[in-house]
Amino acid sequence: MTPRLLAVLFALLLAFPATAEEVTIKPKDLTWNADLVVAEGKTLADGVLLMLHGTLGHKDMEIIGGMQELMAERGFNSLAINLSLGLDNRKGMYDCTTPHKHRHEDAIDEIGNWIDWLKEQKAGPISLYGHSRGGNQVAWYAATEAGKEITHVVMVAPMTYGIVAEAKAYRKQFGKELLAGMDEAMRYQDGGHGGKLMKGIPFLHCAEADVAPSSFIEYYHGDRRKDTPALLEKIKAPKLIVVSDDDKVVPQLAESVKSVNDPDTRLELFEGAGHFYPDLYAEDLADLVAEFIGGAP
Structure with a gap:
């Protein structure tokens, strides 16, 4: 094989996007799973953005899995977790026919366990990203004593209550x-x-x-903690809240955030992005998150 051919093959290899590696932990009776994406040229020591889906959702939804790819393109590592919702090794949307024995607050414990796992892997600074209900749950975690170590909190269309x-x-x-x-x-x-x-x-x-x-x-x-704006002043880390003008799920979010006197909260308004920020909106969202987090998650 000639040096030129080797160079071409190496260039093609670098052209492939970062791929997600499924990782699992079993802190109690159930196996939990997540997708870990390490950006090209980075290690976990450079930091990790922990990402969380919305109500009954999962890590492969475009607002999560697609955002992982976009963040990797911008040089950011990420870990997208699947909440177990009381099931072993849960994947995909939660089936409505499956009995529901889970709780909203279970997420706080699961986030904490995944952060412990990241620390065991010698991960650097950890930031949080959550969509919809997941936006509230990452904010809730960040507002706890354990959450004081979090460096940035990104909440995309987080729930109000x-x-x-x-x-x-x-x-x-x-x-x-x-x-x-x-x-x-x-x-x-x-x-x-x-x-x-x-x-x-x-x-x-x-x-x-x-x-x-x-x-x-x-x-x-x-429970007042389910209202995301009520948590903002309790979170020590810089906060970014993203909302679209046509979001029918959280229509009062922008006004609620504006009523909170917190200089560490940044509110960004999109036009026409709905609740899920598809296509080019996702690119703009990734640019915004990368700029907010800065050099390392």
């Missing part, structure tokens, strides 16, 4: 009253049947689902 708005959205989505579901869940628990599933009840994205009463209550009860 208010009990009146939640009840209104539930009624619009399912044609039923949230209070009725909460009353049923409380009756199960108060009657000593907390481990028994509520059958065929509207829940999250699912028109009908079998749900543990404790899960229903935990997702819908009025």
Whole structure:
């Protein structure tokens, strides 16, 4: 093989984008999985952006997996985690027919375990990126004592929460009253049947689902920490919140963020990107995240 041919083959090799390596951990009874992407010419010591999907989602969604590729092109390592949602080695969207025994707050523990794993791999500075519900969950983690080590927090269309708005959205989505579901869940628990599933009840994205009463209550009860703007002043790291003007999922987000007096929070508005930032919006989003994080995640 001639030196010239070797040079051509080497150039072709470098032209391939960084590929994701699936990694797993098993801190308790369940195996959890994630995709690790190391940018060309970088090592984990250069830092890692930990990425989290939204409600019942997964790491291969375009807003996560696609963003991993775009961040690698810009020289950033990333770890996109799949929340287990109570299942072993979960992949893909959570099937509504699968019983729901998970909780919103479970994510905080899982983020912490993945960060511990990154530290074991001698990773450098760790930043967080979350979309939709995942945006709230990374903010929640960053607002804890353990989260003080996080260097940057990126929240793309993070969820907001208010009990009146939640009840209104539930009624619009399912044609039923949230209070009725909460009353049923409380009756199960108060009657000593907390481990028994509520059958065929509207829940999250699912028109009908079998749900543990404790899960229903935990997702819908009025915990202020589920309102992302309420967490901002508790987060020590610089924060970036991204929202689009036509996002129907979090329509009040921009105004809620503006009402928070926090000089370390940066709000960026997109036009026409919806809730998922497709195609060229993703390129612009990746540029923004790379510029915000700077030289290392």
